[in-house]
Amino acid sequence: MRALISVYYKEGLEKLLQAIYEKGFEVISTGGTAKFIQSLGYKVKLVEELTGFPEILDGRVKTLHPAVHGGILYRDWVEKDKEEIKSLGIQPIDLVVVNLYPFEEKLKEDLTEQELMEFIDIGGPTLIRASAKNFYRVAVVVDPEDYGWVAERIKEGGLTLEERKALAVKAFSLTAYYDALISKALANMFEVQTEVTYSAIPIRLASQLRYGENPHQKGWLYLNPLEELGIARSKxxxxxxxxxxxxxxxxxxxxxxxxxxxxxxxxxxxxxxxxxxxxxxxxxxxxxxxxxxxxxxxxxxxxxxxxxxxxxxxxxxxxxxxxxxxxxxxxxxxxxxxxxxxxxxxxVFGFSHSFDIKKISGGFLLQEEDSLDYERFEVVSEREPTETEKEDMLFAWKVCKYVKSNAVVIAKEGMTLAIGSGNTSRVDSLRCAIAKAQRFGFELRGSVLASEAFLPFRDSVDIAHSAGITAIIQPGGSIRDKEVIEAVNQHSMAMVFTGTRHFRH
Missing domain, CATH: 3.40.140.20 (AICAR transformylase, duplication domain)
Structure with missing residues (x-):
């Protein structure tokens, strides 16, 4: 039995090495890992002894060789494979323990572009993918958390096929995450704005939650390694x-x-x-x-x-x-x-704007986050809003952006008096908001109204005026804008168009 071990993270490796050597494995290793194993008093075979070829390009090329990958990918149930490796003098490799250069950690350091490129692992992902592909015969270990239980299984006689399958899934998940991380990081670094045909999102499990939205649903918290701020990173x-x-x-x-x-x-x-x-x-x-x-x-x-x-x-x-x-x-x-x-x-220390992703059946919708307040602040009424009304309109407009559509916000003196959300009719959202404000005893005279999308009819204006609302901020853009503006002027109200809609579904 032979094992290939080439790891960056060596913590906990001693227990696995002890089990491997007790079972009589021959161990092949590279660079720093080989020195670590030797420091523990174990005998180790260097990769260059196996390949007959030295590490080159400052260690960039070490394990990319038929003597290594032939030993991993060899199928012991295929007669032709047996004949080929025998004729070429290639010996099977049964266990591969590999983890990857710390590209994610190095992103946080002040490295130059060329320095960072040196932490993109090539040989590691290749070893991992080859081993995971041949899980029928080869066990691949990529997570230091698995060193302990794998050591126990080796002591007991070896890993089962089901255990090798589970390790293969974890291995492919790691390389997928690693490649997705590099892809997104380089896109940000190189300011590549064009859409790509094929994409992956790097996410890493932080914790399993008690349940999802409801107790019968499982839930998990995942982290985006490229976003260091936000609720997911809070303390x-x-x-x-x-x-x-x-x-x-x-x-x-x-x-x-x-x-x-x-x-x-x-x-x-x-x-x-x-x-x-x-x-x-x-x-x-x-x-x-x-x-x-x-x-x-x-x-x-x-x-x-x-x-x-x-x-x-x-x-x-x-x-x-x-x-x-x-x-x-x-x-x-x-x-x-x-x-x-x-x-x-x-x-929590803030958040960074990224992309908004929504799951739909059969796929995903991805969009830029809504980080724009308004394109313009255009007074379209005959009456100019007062300075107080302007301040309240801008306040209500910010709030409205975060309310589920159809959304309206009634505000006065830097405070929401009522919020109407989620109705299928905008005028119903307004009626609900007014009723709630009145129920809590708020005086609506002199308040302002924000609507996250255009008012399709003048009815909202008439209802708002009857409640005492004196100014309205909305995107505009309806085919009935003229009718709506006429209603505002009839009531001596002020109205501002922003040119920006803030749907939130």
């Missing part, structure tokens, strides 16, 4: 394990609160903002956001864009919340919040 300071829905809602809350430079609070429920407000302090912003819809805010996800202090923490303990998100928590705040042991505290 859980306290509380229960984050759930699938917690991550979804927290991501929405983080993205929206990041839109504001003034102290801001966003409360999200079922992936929709239910309360958003600005304030002179985070505590004021939180109190205003919570009061805008105290029913929906109960059990919500709360996000802040600055440090949570003791006074704010005290306020947060007075109601039931699922998650609190902030870039920082003071020591006093953490002490206060520790009394709510199940409350999840998430420290």
């Amino acid at each position: 859980v300071l306290q509380g229960k394990e984050m759930s699938f829905n917690n991550y979804l809602d927290s991501d929405s809350a983080l993205r929206l609160v990041s839109e504001f430079s003034k102290p801001a609070c966003v409360i999200v429920k079922h992936n929709n903002p239910c309360g958003v407000a600005l304030g002179n302090s985070l505590l004021e912003a939180y109190e205003r956001a919570f009061s805008s819809d105290p029913e929906s805010s109960f059990g919500g996800i709360v996000a802040f864009n600055d440090k949570v202090d003791k006074d704010l923490a005290q306020g947060l303990t007075e109601v039931f919340l699922e998650v609190v998100i902030a870039p920082e928590f003071s020591e006093e705040a953490l002490e206060v919040l520790s009394k709510k042991k199940n409350l999840r505290l998430i420290q």
